[in-house]
Amino acid sequence: MTRSSAPGKIYLFGEHAVVYGEPAVPCAIERRARVGVEPRDDATLRVHSDDLSLDGFTVEYAGSTDGKPDIDVAESLVDAAMGYVDEAIAQVREVTGEPDAGFDVTIESDIPLGAGLGSSAAVVVAAVDAATRALGVELSTAELAERAYQTELAVQEGQASRADTFCSATGGAVRVEGSDCRAIDAPDLPLVIGFDGGAGDTGALVAGVRQLRDEYSFAADTVASIGDIVRQGETALADGDVAELGRLMDFNHGLLSALGVSGRSLDSMVWAAREAGALGAKLTGAGGGGCIVALDPTPETETALRYLPGCEDVFRAELADEGVRRLE
Numbered sequence: 001m002t003r004s005s006a007p008g009k010i011y012l013f014g015e016h017a018v019v020y021g022e023p024a025v026p027c028a029i030e031r032r033a034r035v036g037v038e039p040r041d042d043a044t045l046r047v048h049s050d051d052l053s054l055d056g057f058t059v060e061y062a063g064s065t066d067g068k069p070d071i072d073v074a075e076s077l078v079d080a081a082m083g084y085v086d087e088a089i090a091q092v093r094e095v096t097g098e099p100d101a102g103f104d105v106t107i108e109s110d111i112p113l114g115a116g117l118g119s120s121a122a123v124v125v126a127a128v129d130a131a132t133r134a135l136g137v138e139l140s141t142a143e144l145a146e147r148a149y150q151t152e153l154a155v156q157e158g159q160a161s162r163a164d165t166f167c168s169a170t171g172g173a174v175r176v177e178g179s180d181c182r183a184i185d186a187p188d189l190p191l192v193i194g195f196d197g198g199a200g201d202t203g204a205l206v207a208g209v210r211q212l213r214d215e216y217s218f219a220a221d222t223v224a225s226i227g228d229i230v231r232q233g234e235t236a237l238a239d240g241d242v243a244e245l246g247r248l249m250d251f252n253h254g255l256l257s258a259l260g261v262s263g264r265s266l267d268s269m270v271w272a273a274r275e276a277g278a279l280g281a282k283l284t285g286a287g288g289g290g291c292i293v294a295l296d297p298t299p300e301t302e303t304a305l306r307y308l309p310g311c312e313d314v315f316r317a318e319l320a321d322e323g324v325r326r327l328e
């Protein structure tokens with residue numbers, strides 16, 4: 001068995017706008033997806049994940065185009081669940097020049113699905129890394145990030161940035177603007193995550209923003225303004241000005257909300273954090289439902305979120321300095 005892990009992430013600033021070429025600053029956090037792969041002697045892909053909300057199931061199907069999944073749950077759920085792993089393995093087949101490679105894949109993850117913490121990117125980065133190594137190919141971090149990006153791009157129907165996958169592959173805080181991806185220095189930040197137990201569909205949310213942006217020039221301006229916030233945020237990060245970071249996060253949340261990607265429970269967690277004295281709070285990732293990130297060095301935000309109806313989990317996030325990790 002060849003195993004790799006990769007971290008999830010939060011966005012300090014810039015999700016969604018990054019899809020249209022604005023800069024974004026995601027930070028990897030110490031919550032990981034671990035993927036183990038065992039090459040098979042046929043072209044079948046067999047995936048087991050206990051973490052899927054489908055209550056743990058195994059899907060088996062032939063890697064060829066006419067292969068039908070052999071499962072006992074609704075096919076749409078399977079499509080949603082399998083999309084990223086399936087495409088990650090397609091990338092592995094291409095980069096290794098082994099179109100008929102088959103694998104048994106086992107996924108364990110500490111990252112809630114579809115909640116804005118980059119579970120898809122972490123699973124994809126770890127899967128591509130483990131499966132290529134299992135076939136005797138070691139990708140550089142840049143190549144791994146590129147293949148993982150191509151995976152998200154394909155699954156999200158041509159609408160993805162390099163931000164999540166680059167951040168998960170390299171770890172740390174990063175800045176992504178188009179194809180320009182780089183590590184940046186970030187001070188130790190007092191990050192608190194609130195999770196409403198829900199999820200959003202990244203592809204659908206990104207498509208919704210694209211539609212608004214095409215329809216209204218002020219929506220396009222909103223996306224451009226998020227870019228301005230990110231640039232200002234970079235200065236605040238470089239200065240270690242946590243109060244200013246918080247103000248900018250609040251503003252960023254407002255603009256994401258205007259673009260239609262927040263929701264009642266995300267807004268209520270954001271307001272609970274602000275009322276508890278957080279320096280700033282915003283949704284993270286694609287939105288719809290899932291997680292917010294707040295800045296608070298005191299325990300007040302954690303306490304407020306813990307008692308907020310509709311908030312299912314609260315935790316402090318540590319920055320993950322290490323990206324992909326080769327386990328065995």
Ligand SMILES: Nc1ncnc2c1ncn2[C@@H]1O[C@H](COP(=O)(O)OP(=O)(O)OP(=O)(O)O)[C@@H](O)[C@H]1O
Binds near residue numbers: 049052084113123201
């Ligand atoms: N533990 C897992 N096992 C199998 N597949 C997973 C697992 N975690 C995530 N995935 C895949 O990732 C998909 C969720 O990705 P999606 O991009 O919608 O959300 P996210 O990456 O968690 O959040 P965001 O992109 O907003 O940060 C799942 O539907 C599934 O295909």
Ligand SMILES: C[C@@](O)(CCO)CC(=O)[O-]
Binds near residue numbers: 015
């Ligand atoms: C919403 C988005 O900006 C981040 C999802 O975590 C999509 C992407 O960058 O691919």
Ligand SMILES: [Mg+2]
Binds near residue numbers: 119120164202
């Ligand atoms: Mg994702």
